[in-house]
Amino acid sequence: MKKDFELDYIIRFTGQNNSFEMMCEKCATRLQSNFQPDLYPLDQQLLSQVEEYNWLECETPSIGEMRFPSEHPELKFISEKLPSEFLQGQKICALQPHPLEAPQWFVLNGAGEVLLVDIETQQVDRVYQLLSDWIDISQPVHLSVSADARFIAVVNSYHVYGEVIDLQASAQTMKLERSDYHVEHCFYPLAFVEYGNKTRLIHATDWNHLDIVDPATGNTLVEHPEAFDRDLCEAFDRGASFRGELLVSPDQNWIVDNAWEWHPVGVVSSWNIKNWIEQNPWEFLSSESLLNHTGKEYVWGQPVCWINNTTVCITGWSRDDCQNLPAVSFFDVRTGERSNWFYGPDGRLVFDEYLFSFIKDKGIAVWDINEGVCLLKDTSVNVRHYHPVGRYFIDFTQEGEWSVRRLSHFSEHEAG
Numbered sequence: 001m002k003k004d005f006e007l008d009y010i011i012r013f014t015g016q017n018n019s020f021e022m023m024c025e026k027c028a029t030r031l032q033s034n035f036q037p038d039l040y041p042l043d044q045q046l047l048s049q050v051e052e053y054n055w056l057e058c059e060t061p062s063i064g065e066m067r068f069p070s071e072h073p074e075l076k077f078i079s080e081k082l083p084s085e086f087l088q089g090q091k092i093c094a095l096q097p098h099p100l101e102a103p104q105w106f107v108l109n110g111a112g113e114v115l116l117v118d119i120e121t122q123q124v125d126r127v128y129q130l131l132s133d134w135i136d137i138s139q140p141v142h143l144s145v146s147a148d149a150r151f152i153a154v155v156n157s158y159h160v161y162g163e164v165i166d167l168q169a170s171a172q173t174m175k176l177e178r179s180d181y182h183v184e185h186c187f188y189p190l191a192f193v194e195y196g197n198k199t200r201l202i203h204a205t206d207w208n209h210l211d212i213v214d215p216a217t218g219n220t221l222v223e224h225p226e227a228f229d230r231d232l233c234e235a236f237d238r239g240a241s242f243r244g245e246l247l248v249s250p251d252q253n254w255i256v257d258n259a260w261e262w263h264p265v266g267v268v269s270s271w272n273i274k275n276w277i278e279q280n281p282w283e284f285l286s287s288e289s290l291l292n293h294t295g296k297e298y299v300w301g302q303p304v305c306w307i308n309n310t311t312v313c314i315t316g317w318s319r320d321d322c323q324n325l326p327a328v329s330f331f332d333v334r335t336g337e338r339s340n341w342f343y344g345p346d347g348r349l350v351f352d353e354y355l356f357s358f359i360k361d362k363g364i365a366v367w368d369i370n371e372g373v374c375l376l377k378d379t380s381v382n383v384r385h386y387h388p389v390g391r392y393f394i395d396f397t398q399e400g401e402w403s404v405r406r407l408s409h410f411s412e413h414e415a416g
Contacts, residue, residue, distance in 0.1 A: 011060060022181065060309060075366060075408060076375040082402040090392050094154075096143040102390035106152060112137055115151060118402060119266055119394070121376060123322065128165050135161055136176065146192040146199045151215045153201065155188040164201065164215050174201075174218045181207040182242055185264075187301060191246035191255065193273060202255065204243045210284055212277060224281045241267060244301060248273070251309040254333050257284070266300030268293045268314050270333040273332070281375050291336035293298065299324055303357075305349040307369065308333050313349060315357075328355070342372030350386045354407070356393075358383050364393075366407065381405055 010028045012021045019358070098104035103120040112130035135141065140157040155162030155176060160183055162176035178188070192215070201215040212221040222314035245258040256270045257346030271290040276283035283289065293312065296302070297320040304314050310333050317327035326346035330339045345367055347359035354375065358364035363379035383393035383405055392406040 011089070031265050034183050054107060067201070077364070077376075077378055077381045077405045078408055079381070080404045080406075082119060082404065083122060086119070086402050087117065087124065090400075093137050094141045094143045095394075096145050097385065097387040097389065099147050100385065100389065101149075105387070105394070106143055108137070108141060108143055108154060110137065110143055114143075114154070117231050119402075120244055127167055128170055129154070131163060131172070133173075134163060141369040142188060142190070142299050144190050144192060146275035147194050148199060148214070151192065151199060153190055153192070153203075153215070155190055157184070159188075162190070162203075164218075166216060173216055174213070176203055178204045179206045183207075185260070185300075187258070189243040189246050189257070191248050193248045193255070194224075194252045195273065202246055202248075207242050210243060210246075222277055222281050241269070245304070247304060247306060249306055249309050249314075249333070253309065256304060256306075256312055256333070258301060264298060264300060266294065266296045266298075266302060268302075268312075270312065291333065293331040293333075293336060293338075294329075296320060296324070299301055303347065303349045304357075305351050305368060307355075311339065313351065313355065314347065314371075315345060315347075317343070328357075328367075340369070340372070342367075342369075344374055352386070352388060352391060353409075356386070358393075359386070 010023055010025055012023060012028060017185050044284050087107070092107060094108040095109060096106050098106065098116070101103065105119070108130075112132065112135075113126050114128040114130065116125045116127050132135070135154060135156055136159065139159060142155050142378040144153040144155075145151070150166065151163045151166055151173075153162060153176070154165070154169060160178055160180050163172050164174035164176065165171070166173045174380045176190075176238050186207065188200070189210060191202045193200050193202060193212075201213050201223055202210055203213070203368060205211050211221050213219060213253060214221060225324050240258065241259040241261050243257060243259050244336045247256045247258070249255070254270055255275055256268060256271050258268055260266045269290060269292045271283050271287060275287060275289050280287050293318075294314055296318060297318060299316060299318070299321045306310060306311050307330060312331050312333055314331065315323045315326070315328050317329070318324040325343065327341060327343045328345045328349070329341040331337070332339055345355060345357035345365065347357050347362070351355040351369075355367040356364060361382055363377065364381050364383055365374055366376040367373065368375055383395050386393050391410045393405050394402070394404055396402045
């Protein structure tokens with residue numbers, strides 16, 4: 001089958017992880033009666049295109065299965081319940097780990113209080129009270145914490161408003177506001193970054209525009225010589241992106257934008273932060289460092305995480321929402337090249353030596369990214385957030401039960 005040979009085809013997974021064949025519908029039907037078709041070699045350029053660009057379209061069915069490898073018998077999750085008095089009776093709206101202290105978390109409760117809590121001592125300190133007329137805590141809320149734990153940003157995840165808090169002064173330093181154009185489809189673009197030994201804040205001011213500011217004063221760090229508009233975007237031969245979730249690389253040099261473009265197409269892109277600040281105020285719009293890693297029709301906001309300083313991991317294997325299979329792909333943000341992919345991971349992602357994928361109330365899986373195999377899948381373990389310093393997950397129920405869940409491998413290292 002050649003790349004220019006127009007024939008409807010079926011992708012058949014062989015059961016060997018992500019290995020697949022391509023065949024016509026007639027051959028696929030004969031397989032059901034134990035007939036083994038004599039398949040012609042597939043043009044390698046077409047095969048690489050299917051694998052590299054995930055060209056699964058609605059009219060391209062898939063059959064067979066991609067099986068999980070055997071679990072690793074030495075790995076398991078160790079769970080510990082916190083005392084029943086811990087945050088008893090409190091509605092939890094959002095939480096984020098303390099970036100420096102392993103047992104501590106920042107928690108936003110239903111009264112609009114930002115709390116600093118310690119799961120070891122069960123100490124709870126109120127560090128700030130949100131403005132009552134700005135952020136709607138009855139709607140989804142997101143917390144972001146600076147690397148030195150001096151600043152916290154609180155925003156409505158799918159709305160307009162937010163504020164920045166200086167924890168040293170226990171005072172607000174900025175009121176955040178973005179335009180309301182399609183905000184219900186756009187996770188609030190917001191991220192702290194360390195640059196020149198100082199904390200900076202990247203945030204959206206419009207549906208398609210980002211600013212970098214000093215969170216202590218609100219002063220803009222990158223000035224734009226002209227106003228941003230769609231004409232400028234078209235002049236750069238770029239689609240206008242509805243900015244989404246922002247993730248900064250561990251070394252603070254790169255940023256990922258989990259965005260979408262009209263009509264809609266989910267686009268995960270990245271660019272260099274240093275170039276943005278020092279050289280090109282439109283780095284996020286037109287630059288050599290700006291690269292698109294995915295383009296999925298009607299699929300956006302898919303889970304993304306950093307693997308190292310230059311590799312980003314993105315979920316899903318398809319071109320659209322019709323057959324978005326559970327899988328992950330790994331991209332080098334310096335070149336845009338995909339280095340690897342494998343089937344299986346689904347849901348939110350966390351990387352810490354292993355890749356963790358989890359869905360609320362559906363368990364968690366642990367993956368070896370070098371081999372592309374599942375080491376452990378535990379449907380009995382529910383998790384919500386990960387503490388990278390403490391190397392543990394935390395979970396809480398509506399009834400107020402809190403649990404800490406650690407991978408046995410991490411517990412053994414700490415004991416050693």
